[in-house]
Structures are given as structure tokens and as C-alpha cells.
Amino acid sequence: xxxxxxxxxxxxxxxxxxxxxxRPETGSARRLVIDVPDWPGNDAGQHLDVRLTxxxxxxxxxxxxxxxxxxxxxxxxxVDELPDGEVSPFLVEDVMVGDKLELHGPLGGYFVxxxxxxxxDPRPVQLIAGGSGVVPFLAMVRAHADAGDPTPxxxxxAVREPGDVFYRQELTHLAASGLRLDYVYSRTAPRxxxxxxxxxxxxxxxxxxxxxxxxxxxxxCGSTGFVELIAGWLIELGHAAGDIRTERFGGx
Amino acid sequence: MPLATSAPSDSxxxxxxxxxxxxxxxxxxxxxxxxxxxxxxxxAIGRCVNCGTSGMIxxxxxxxxxxGTVARCPHCGAVLATIVETDDRxxxxxxxxxxxxVAKQS
Numbered sequence: 001x002x003x004x005x006x007x008x009x010x011x012x013x014x015x016x017x018x019x020x021x022x023r024p025e026t027g028s029a030r031r032l033v034i035d036v037p038d039w040p041g042n043d044a045g046q047h048l049d050v051r052l053t054x055x056x057x058x059x060x061x062x063x064x065x066x067x068x069x070x071x072x073x074x075x076x077x078x079v080d081e082l083p084d085g086e087v088s089p090f091l092v093e094d095v096m097v098g099d100k101l102e103l104h105g106p107l108g109g110y111f112v113x114x115x116x117x118x119x120x121d122p123r124p125v126q127l128i129a130g131g132s133g134v135v136p137f138l139a140m141v142r143a144h145a146d147a148g149d150p151t152p153x154x155x156x157x158a159v160r161e162p163g164d165v166f167y168r169q170e171l172t173h174l175a176a177s178g179l180r181l182d183y184v185y186s187r188t189a190p191r192x193x194x195x196x197x198x199x200x201x202x203x204x205x206x207x208x209x210x211x212x213x214x215x216x217x218x219x220x221c222g223s224t225g226f227v228e229l230i231a232g233w234l235i236e237l238g239h240a241a242g243d244i245r246t247e248r249f250g251g252x
Numbered sequence: 253m254p255l256a257t258s259a260p261s262d263s264x265x266x267x268x269x270x271x272x273x274x275x276x277x278x279x280x281x282x283x284x285x286x287x288x289x290x291x292x293x294x295x296a297i298g299r300c301v302n303c304g305t306s307g308m309i310x311x312x313x314x315x316x317x318x319x320g321t322v323a324r325c326p327h328c329g330a331v332l333a334t335i336v337e338t339d340d341r342x343x344x345x346x347x348x349x350x351x352x353x354v355a356k357q358s
Contacts (some may be wrong), residue, residue, distance in 0.1 A: 011285045049283040063280060107297035112308025128345035195353035245311070248276045 012105055019099045020074065027166055029080040029132065030092045034101060036073055040088035042071035044139035045112035045219070048105030050212075052087055060086040063134040064105070065247070067167075069143045078166050080132035099198070111219065111247045113140040115147040123217055126210045128230055130222020131159060134166050136247065137221065141174050151163065154170075154180035154216075156208045158200055158226070162187035184207040202233045211236035217245075224248040265317040278312030278323055284335055288344060291354050302330035306351070309333075 021033035046069070051061045062085075068076040070214055095101070116122060125144075127137045144153050159165055162185065168242035175181040182205060189197040195204070210216040218239060220227050227248045235241060278294055285293040294310035305327040311331055312323040320336035325348070332348040346352075 012283075012292075047279075047282070061283075063283065104283050104286075106281045107286065108310065109292045110277075110279040110282075111309055224276065246277055247279055248274070250276055250316075252272055 007149065008095075011040065012107055013038075014102060014104050017075070017101050017103050019095055019101065022095065022097055025078050025166055026080075028092070028164075029078055029166065031067075031076045032079065032095070034077065034103070035073050036075060036103060037070050038071040039075060040106070041071035042066055042069055042075070042106035043109065043112040043114065044143040045136040046106040046108050046139075047111075047136070048075070048103050048107055050087055050091070051104065052090060053102070060106075061065075062087040063107070063249075067135050067138040067142075069139045072148075078135050078138070100167065111136060111221070111245055113143065113219070115143065115149045116179040117147070117149075117150050122151065122218070123215050124154065124210050126155070126216040126218045127155045127156065128209070128218065128220045129157045130226035131164065132166065132219035133223070133226070133247070136219075137219070138167055138170070140219070141171075145174055145177065145179070149244055151183070152177070152180075152210070154182070154186065154208075154210055156182045156185065156205075158184040158222070159219075160186050161197075162190045169240065184208070200230075202236070205230065205233050206237055209234065209237070215240075215243065217243050218245075219245050221247040222249070223251040225251065253262055253317060257279060274326075275313040275315050278308070279310040280314055281312075281321065281323065282338070282343075284321070288342065291357070293352075293354075295355065297349040298332065298346075298352040299334070300325040300328060300330055301348050303328035306353075309349075312333050338350070 014067055015036050015038055017034040017036035018036045019032055023031050025031045040239045047063050047065045049061050049063050051059055053059050064077050064079060066075050067078050079088050079091045081088045112251060129137050137155055171181055184200045186199050187197055218234060220230050227246045231244055234244060253266055282294045296309055297306050298309050299306045303325060309331055311326055313326050315322045320334055322335040325332055334345045336343040
């Protein structure tokens with residue numbers, strides 16, 4: 001493959017972190033800030049595994065994207081509660097400031113964004129999120145803004161309804177300072193929204209995504225069904241499969 | 253680190269990041285593989301034994317189904333790797349991958 005290999009990631013390990021902030025993100029999601037004293041820092045887009053252990057020893061483990069990046073020891077997650085989940089209901093409903101969590105990370109160097117000063121790749125970047133799939137992109141758009149990186153960035157964010165948008169305020173702020181931000185609403189659109197609510201179409205995607213002629217690097221994160229749909233259309237629209245990186249989190 | 257209620261192990265993989273009917277990406281194997289390798293295998297480039305295509309392991313199609321995980325080539329669908337894990341052992345097969353290329357630690 002022609003992709004340059006990324007720098008070897010910081011060594012991962014199981015670590016114990018302390019929840020230092022917890023607040024509602026949406027009606028079903030919660031934002032958590034966790035202090036991990038021996039966290040080695042992480043790249044934008046990496047994930048971690050959270051492990052919970054019951055009194056009888058039963059363990060459940062799930063992966064979550066990290067909304068923060070850089071060298072700090074405080075990491076941020078935004079977790080959407082899945083009603084039949086084993087880990088997310090605990091993180092959204094039960095965990096409290098001061099509680100400790102077992103974390104494995106940072107993990108994965110595949111779905112990461114590095115600044116142009118590292119990659120020397122000036123091509124634009126298109127991010128496409130379905131629902132809570134926006135979390136790794138928060139890390140990327142924050143890192144992009146913090147680095148003053150000249151790479152053109154565009155985020156297409158598909159959600160069911162306005163109340164489901166994660167980080168709305170921060171995204172609005174970033175959109176005022178260079179990020180191109182587009183929302184697609186599948187169930188309910190805000191009043192006066194120019195496009196009626198409905199499932200995203202190939203034509204809408206073509207209108208919101210950086211055209212294939214600009215050869216963007218594309219990241220897609222969402223449910224498996226969403227990612228399959230979008231990635232398939234992008235190929236039909238002329239994008240190279242090798243320019244598309246995906247992170248599916250299962251489901252339809 | 254508490255988990256309020258014990259759930260039967262056959263519910264593992266039925267929700268959250270995993271679904272038995274659909275696949276996820278090789279990137280999701282980073283945690284499991286980091287227990288076995290000193291480098292991030294998901295950013296390593298591997299060649300599919302079946303079709304000869306090279307690509308990052310992070311781009312493989314991963315099917316999570318008890319008791320194991322299967323990674324398939326995104327081009328031809330051949331099995332690249334299988335991982336089976338119990339409480340105290342891991343079995344890893346990379347029988348479908350050859351010529352793994354890894355970035356040296358700097």
C-alpha cells in the first residue's frame with residue numbers, strides 16, 4: 001500500500017483513571033472527563049477499552065473513542081447509552097465524579113488524524129459522522145484548530161434530531177473559525193431548516209462532501225449500516241477506496 | 253470498577269460496539285492485539301495470502317461472534333486472522349496474512 005506508516009504509537013497498558021467531571025451531553029449521552037496519572041497522551045481519533053468487573057468477577061469490556069488528544073493526562077469521553085448495553089448504561093447513569101475506572105489505552109493508530117506538519121499531506125480532510133460516531137472527530141477538529149493546521153476540514157454530521165447533537169456549542173464555535181460543518185437530520189430537523197428531515201441520500205452526500213476531484217482524505221465513523229452506505233456511495237462518486245478510513249461500531 | 257449486575261456471557265458481543273450480524277473494522281482489534289504484540293498490529297501492513305492485496309490490518313473486516321473473532325480481507329473476504337480468548341488463554345492464528353510490515357519504534 002502507498003500509505004506511509006504512522007509513527008509507532010505510545011505503548012498501551014491497562015491503567016486506572018478517576019472520573020473528574022460528568023455531565024449530560026444529550027438526553028441519552030454523557031460527557032466524562034477522566035484523569036489518568038500515567039496516561040502517555042494520545043493521537044486524535046484513538047480509542048480505549050473500558051472494563052467493568054462485577055462483585056462475582058464477571059467482566060464486561062467495551063471500546064470508546066476519545067474526544068480529546070495531546071500529551072495531557074485528562075481524557076474526555078462522550079458515551080451514548082444503549083438500552084441493552086452492558087457498559088454504557090453504567091457510564092451514563094451510574095458512574096460519579098471520584099469513581100475509578102479501568103482503562104486500556106491509548107489504542108489504535110489506524111483511525112487517527114495527524115497535523116500536516118507530521119504527514120506533509122496538504123489534501124483536504126472530510127469527516128463523516130453518524131450519531132455518536134462524531135466523538136473521534138471532536139478530537140480531530142480540536143487538534144486541527146489547536147495546531148493552526150492549514151488543512152481544509154469539513155465535517156458532515158448525520159443525526160436523528162437536533163437534541164441528539166453532541167458538542168453543539170463547541171462545533172458552532174469551530175465552524176466560525178474555519179471548520180466547514182454540515183448537519184443532516186434523519187427524523188426531525190430544526191424549524192426553518194432548508195432541507196426536510198429524512199435519511200441521507202447519495203445526492204445530499206455529494207452536495208455536502210468535498211468532491212472527489214479534490215482527492216480528500218475521508219474518515220467515516222458510525223454504525224456499521226451507516227458506514228457501509230456512505231462508503232459505498234463515496235466510491236460511486238469517484239473517491240478512491242484507499243483514501244477512505246472507517247470506524248464501524250456495529251449495529252444496523 | 254463495579255459492574256452492577258452479572259450478565260450471562262452469551263450476551264457478550266450482542267450490543268454496543270459489537271453485533272454478530274455485521275462487521276466492524278480491524279482497528280477495533282487494537283486492544284486485544286496489544287496484549288500480544290509490542291507494536292500496534294492494526295497499523296501494520298499485511299498481505300492477504302489468498303489474493304495478494306496488501307493493506308493495514310486496521311482496515312480488515314472484523315466479525316465478532318462468540319467464542320472468537322475473525323478478521324477477513326476487505327478485498328477478497330478470505331480469513332486473515334482468528335482470535336479465540338478464554339479467561340486465561342488467547343489463541344491467535346495469522347494463517348491468512350504474510351509479509352507483515354511494521355514501523356520501527358523511534
